[in-house]
Amino acid sequence: MTDALLPSTRINLERATVLVLDDNGPSLDILSQVVSGFGVKQLHRAESVADAQGLIRTKTFDLVISDVQMPVTDGIEFIEWLRREGGETNRFIPVILVTGHTRTSQIFKIRDAGANYVVAKPITPKVLLERVFWVAREDRAFIECDTFVGPDRRFKHMGPPPGTDGRRKDDLPAEVGEAQTPNLSDDEISNMMRPAKVQI
Amino acid sequence: MTVRKFRPPNRLAKMIKERGGILAQDAIAAAEAGVESLREASIAALDSTLAEIEERFGKGAEGRGAESFESLYVLASRIIDVSAFVEGTGLDRAAMSLCGLADNCAEAGAWRWDAVDVHLNALKLLRSVGASLPAAQRDSMLQGLYQVSHFRPDES
Numbered sequence: 001m002t003d004a005l006l007p008s009t010r011i012n013l014e015r016a017t018v019l020v021l022d023d024n025g026p027s028l029d030i031l032s033q034v035v036s037g038f039g040v041k042q043l044h045r046a047e048s049v050a051d052a053q054g055l056i057r058t059k060t061f062d063l064v065i066s067d068v069q070m071p072v073t074d075g076i077e078f079i080e081w082l083r084r085e086g087g088e089t090n091r092f093i094p095v096i097l098v099t100g101h102t103r104t105s106q107i108f109k110i111r112d113a114g115a116n117y118v119v120a121k122p123i124t125p126k127v128l129l130e131r132v133f134w135v136a137r138e139d140r141a142f143i144e145c146d147t148f149v150g151p152d153r154r155f156k157h158m159g160p161p162p163g164t165d166g167r168r169k170d171d172l173p174a175e176v177g178e179a180q181t182p183n184l185s186d187d188e189i190s191n192m193m194r195p196a197k198v199q200i
Numbered sequence: 201m202t203v204r205k206f207r208p209p210n211r212l213a214k215m216i217k218e219r220g221g222i223l224a225q226d227a228i229a230a231a232e233a234g235v236e237s238l239r240e241a242s243i244a245a246l247d248s249t250l251a252e253i254e255e256r257f258g259k260g261a262e263g264r265g266a267e268s269f270e271s272l273y274v275l276a277s278r279i280i281d282v283s284a285f286v287e288g289t290g291l292d293r294a295a296m297s298l299c300g301l302a303d304n305c306a307e308a309g310a311w312r313w314d315a316v317d318v319h320l321n322a323l324k325l326l327r328s329v330g331a332s333l334p335a336a337q338r339d340s341m342l343q344g345l346y347q348v349s350h351f352r353p354d355e356s
Contacts, residue, residue, distance in 0.1 A: 005224050012221025016212060026245040027281035029238055037231025039222050062212045069277055092208035100280030100292075101273075101299035104307070122284035122292060125231030129224060136212040145203040152205070 005133040013132075017042040017060060021052045021078065022067040022098075027121070031065060031098070034125050038132065049073035049081075056082060060089045063132065068099035068110065068118075075099075076106065076113040083114040083149035091149070092142055094135035098123060114150025116140075235284070242282040246291075249278045250323060259317055269306035272316070273299055279323070289330030290338045294322050294345055301349035315348045 005011075018040050022028040028045055035043055044059065046052035049070060055061075064082065068075040079095055086093075095114070100121035102110060110118060116135040119128060140151040184192075222230075253275050257264050276298040283292035298319045305311050322345055330338060 007223065007225035007228075009224045010221050011216050011224055011227060012218045013216060013227075014221065015215050015218070022281075024278050024281050026238070026242050027278070030235055030242065030282070030284075033234030033238060034231040037229075037234045038227045039230075062215060069274070071274070092210075094210065094212055100277050101296050101303075103303045105303075121280050122282070124284060125228045125235065129228055129231070132212075133216070133224075136210065136216045139207070141205050141207050143203060143205055146201050 005130050009133070011038070011129075011133065013039045014041055016040050016062040017044070018063045018065065019044045019046065019052060019055055019061045020065045021046045021049070021070075021075070023047055023070040024067070027067065030123060034123060034128055035065065037125060038129060049075075049078045052078060053081065056086050056090050061093055063135070064093060064095045065128075066095065066097055068097050068102070068106070076109050079113040079115050079150075096128075096131055096135060111153065112148055112150075114148065116151050239285050242285050246279060246282045246286065247327075249275055250327060253323070254320060257316055258320055264313075265311070269302050269311075273302035273306070276302060286327070286330070290326045290333075290342050291323065291330060293342045294319065294326055297342070297345040297349040298323070300346070304349065304352070312351075315351070318348055319345060 018035055020028060020031045020035055020043065022031055025047070028047060032043060032045055044055050044061075046055055049072070052064075052066070064079075066075040066078060070078075075097055079097065082095070083091055094116045097110065097113070097115040097118045098121055099110075099118065116138070117131050119131050138151075143150065143152050253272070255261060256267055256275075257272055261267075276295045279295035280292050280299070283295065286292075298316075301312070301315055301319060322341065326333075326338075333341075
């Protein structure tokens with residue numbers, strides 16, 4: 001579990017090289033302004049997957065933020081390509097996908113694309129910075145096989161990211177809070193552990 | 201099938217904690233200021249998209265039957281992209297519902313024009329008075345839109 005991003009947390013993205021990809025100009029402008037505000041100096045913009053692939057082939061990136069829905073080739077196919085053919089310096093970089101709406105047919109494809117995180121549009125700076133911080137600090141292993149390349153999808157559910165309420169109905173807050181009932185006594189614990197005959 | 205499990209170096213992880221940098225609160229404030237500079241252009245793009253949807257998919261559009269489901273989906277997505285500038289109007293949720301409707305129509309291979317018309321009317325209403333509507337009224341309207349967009353005749 002990574003630490004929460006606090007207002008007083010210091011972050012340094014000055015040396016990070018970031019690629020933002022979105023086919024919709026106004027949306028790309030918003031993403032670019034947000035990422036620049038985070039202190040990123042090396043920001044590369046692409047309005048199509050073809051442009052992004054060209055940049056990936058010639059530069060080394062530290063983070064990719066990509067839209068999902070794009071004509072011709074979409075963000076899912078781009079990430080699949082990146083994970084397999086993006087070159088050794090770029091294949092394993094953190095990827096955040098951004099999407100306003102997920103098609104029913106794409107839910108599993110997005111899960112299996114190999115991205116580190118999916119963020120809902122409209123983008124807000126606070127949420128995006130929290131996710132950038134999260135992907136920079138997470139220590140998930142990478143999996144590479146015939147059908148998938150990306151961060152391990154089978155990581156234990158550790159609750160929603162710190163500082164968020166979560167999206168699942170049964171998401172519990174990270175804070176455990178005070179005990180509501182007395183602790184178990186030693187005898188009660190021993191009784192729970194004691195082997196006992198059972199009728200089968 | 202061979203499965204390789206490994207931990208590649210994460211350059212971003214090293215950089216983000218290097219000395220210097222800025223406080224998260226300052227980064228967010230700088231990003232918000234940058235985004236704010238796009239307000240006028242983004243709202244112009246939003247209104248232009250709404251006008252294009254009406255022109256191509258509205259009741260009076262003669263050629264709307266020949267339009268693709270994908271075109272409506274893309275236009276509705278563009279509303280969501282810039283909807284942070286009209287926060288509190290419900291436009292983002294109405295546009296999401298329209299995306300869902302376009303997606304469902306594509307799956308079924310047939311337009312449901314009554315549902316499209318309801319969405320387009322709602323978008324116009326929310327754009328003009330969405331922020332001033334009582335929250336409960338706006339929510340029930342959006343809930344209704346969602347039910348319309350996700351209605352499946354074969355399951356009713």
